[in-house]
Amino acid sequence: xxxxxxxxxxxxxxxxxxxxxxxxxxxxxxxxxxxxxxxxxxxxxxxxxxxxxxxxxxxxxxxxx
Numbered sequence: 611x612x613x614x615x616x617x618x619x620x621x622x623x624x625x626x627x628x629x630x631x632x633x634x635x636x637x638x639x640x641x642x643x644x645x646x647x648x649x650x651x652x653x654x655x656x657x658x659x660x661x662x663x664x665x666x667x668x669x670x671x672x673x674x675x
């Protein structure tokens with residue numbers, strides 16, 4: 611009977627871990643790009659220059675009697 615090749619099995623596990631880690635980093639980087647592209651839009655929407663935003667800013671600040 612042949613003996614198990616533990617070195618090969620270990621290398622396969624290491625490669626699988628490396629691949630999974632790279633995929634996570636790639637997904638994380640893609641998520642960051644998505645968040646960065648949305649950030650300037652949020653700043654523009656909250657600017658006082660937009661006429662429709664001024665009344666909405668005052669909502670929720672008063673008491674709810």
